[in-house]
């Protein structure tokens with residue numbers, strides 16, 4: 637495995653992005669829990685991409701790989717492919733490498749640390765690009781879309797996965813505080829990330845892609861839920877709590893504190909998981 641990037645001192649992983657107050661470990665844990673809880677949808681999505689790719693996929697690029705959900709998932713679905721994970725965060729890429737070793741695919745996984753806001757790294761042409769929940773972090777995503785187009789071979793596929801918000805877990809009326817707590821938290825948090833919930837179809841076309849398909853996955857998981865669900869709910873709501881802090885209505889803050897204290901989400905039996913993921917499948921003509 638390789639990591640070609642040399643980054644200077646004082647590199648701040650969170651600079652202006654929506655990680656809020658969370659440290660890398662907590663953020664990585666949250667996105668790993670996302671993959672664990674939503675694995676059925678992800679397996680279906682990787683399978684769909686495999687079908688659409690027509691079996692010519694030798695090189696894959698994961699843009700904003702985070703801890704490697706896409707990189708490792710695609711490594712499983714495309715056993716012949718070499719995959720490069722690009723991310724701003726060195727600790728995230730460290731996790732990708734650890735997982736690759738644990739899964740016995742380290743020889744096919746490369747990592748490249750790069751701040752895509754600063755420029756596009758030099759990369760070999762690829763057959764498939766995956767960007768999940770990463771484009772909304774970028775300062776100039778349209779420029780990056782053009783760079784992605786330039787890195788894809790003609791006929792190559794680009795899968796953009798985006799979300800309008802993190803999942804909802806709680807019943808609307810908790811019997812505690814004012815109903816609609818989660819909606820209010822998500823609405824406030826959404827203001828920090830204007831590209832959350834954006835329509836990527838027109839942007840992809842403007843960059844020169846042909847958009848072949850747009851698929852919306854409406855996920856609604858109900859009990860019995862995997863054990864990780866409580867930990868995922870605890871992580872997401874804690875992130876909202878710390879990111880919003882004094883912007884939250886004091887009553888809502890107090891309610892959230894009560895809900896989260898003592899890892900309170902872990903023992904709840906009334907959780908569900910409601911979220912939407914949209915996938916745009918584009919092709920370089």
Ligand SMILES: C[S@@+](CC[C@H](N)C(=O)[O-])C[C@H]1O[C@@H](n2cnc3c(N)ncnc32)[C@H](O)[C@@H]1O
Nearest residue numbers: 700701702723724725751752753768769770773
């Ligand atoms: C929400 S995470 C998604 C991770 C992963 N793709 C997934 O689906 O689990 C967004 C990732 O984008 C990365 N990122 C944000 N801004 C970036 C930038 N300017 N350059 C490179 N990566 C960036 C973050 O470090 C983070 O790992």
